[in-house]
């Protein structure tokens with residue numbers, strides 16, 4: 001396996017994904033990990049990530065220098081390379097200005113990272129500082145016009161540095177470079193596949209749970225569905241699922257879940273109709289954070305009451321993914337965790353004295369989808385767009401009422417129907433309707449109208465940390481708008497949201 005040391009780069013998860021795309025297992029660890037811990041993990045290689053800091057800043061992240069004496073191959077990227085050069089006795093030049101964007105890389109020494117890549121190619125830079133003087137026994141292996149020391153190597157010790165970012169798609173040959181590091185330098189084998197993961201996870205769950213019971217909340221989303229079917233494969237009828245209908249679901253959500261998951265797997269499941277409870281607690285509430293808190297704690301209350309009826313449950317299954325684990329471990333924390341309080345069932349395990357089973361905690365979303373396919377889940381379920389825990393409540397600006405929920409549900413169903421028909425559903429990270437708190441004047445037939453407004457939100461993204469608004473074709477937007485206005489009562493205007501994240505967020509609340 002490979003260890004990626006997190007120096008705070010916005011791309012560290014991307015590095016991990018690139019490694020795993022080569023079927024090699026990797027773990028992201030914070031930079032305050034001890035070198036003895038690293039040694040005990042027996043990595044075949046170490047990647048030092050980039051980071052926002054300059055090594056000259058007071059609190060810039062560091063790792064013990066003895067890392068370089070482990071005898072394990074190391075690849076430093078951007079800040080990772082600066083740190084390497086600085087700690088091994090070279091010099092780093094403080095930036096006068098940042099270099100950001102494309103650069104043409106000229107290869108000086110192709111071995112081992114640039115093998116079979118010709119004389120040069122385009123790479124992607126994002127840095128301030130750069131290397132000025134190399135430590136002993138290092139050589140320059142590539143340069144660009146602005147950055148004479150763009151790649152370095154200590155061939156004997158198998159330590160390499162790249163000033164640019166091989167992990168971003170804009171760096172041509174980036175994935176091949178990472179592949180050369182993994183296979184030619186570290187001699188990794190391609191043993192990380194979803195089949196091997198699935199077999200390992202099933203036997204681990206069996207060992208951990210034995211003949212005890214696991215309870216789990218199902219939301220109908222990809223993560224909880226895949227986690228449930230994996231646990232089910234391991235322990236069958238010892239898994240008890242609970243689906244809470246909070247009244248904030250999309251049209252036909254429960255039915256879709258029944259068809260796609262429950263019938264196929266023959267799951268033990270309890271459906272709890274808590275619509276009235278949620279709606280009455282949300283009455284008159286307009287503040288987004290208040291909505292989230294009410295929904296979060298009511299969910300726990302309802303789930304807990306239901307779970308209490310399942311005697312002897314010792315475990316709580318959750319669909320936690322690797323990015324959440326990385327974020328919670330990161331020395332820097334992830335931006336999305338601070339911006340909005342995300343709803344999860346974090347309070348439950350301690351309160352109910354349950355042990356956690358989180359079988360997806362080493363996986364990225366794309367791997368979860370592959371695992372879903374390995375488990376035989378239906379494509380429609382595997383490729384579902386994410387849907388937030390608080391549901392339509394955070395897509396209705398202002399007060400949530402049964403009437404407003406119905407308007408949004410209908411508009412949203414039309415939007416999704418047209419997106420699917422246009423063959424765009426899988427390409428988009430999310431696409432949905434938002435009900436705005438304004439009314440505007442219109443004319444329908446010969447009558448003046450004064451009715452509600454729907455916003456269309458559609459974004460592309462890899463991980464929801466950043467997102468771009470999707471450039472939906474104008475005729476598709478026209479069709480969605482026409483259908484919503486004609487088919488949904490009380491809507492007379494549709495607008496399209498053209499905000500990226502940042503500065504916006506994906507959801508409106």
Ligand code: XMP
Nearest residue numbers: 341342343386387388389390464505506507
């Ligand atoms: P934002 O709006 O923060 O959303 O850009 C990022 C991703 O997280 C989802 N989201 C949530 N998911 N509970 C959830 O389970 C929440 O409270 C919540 N808020 C946002 C959102 O749909 C997007 O995929």
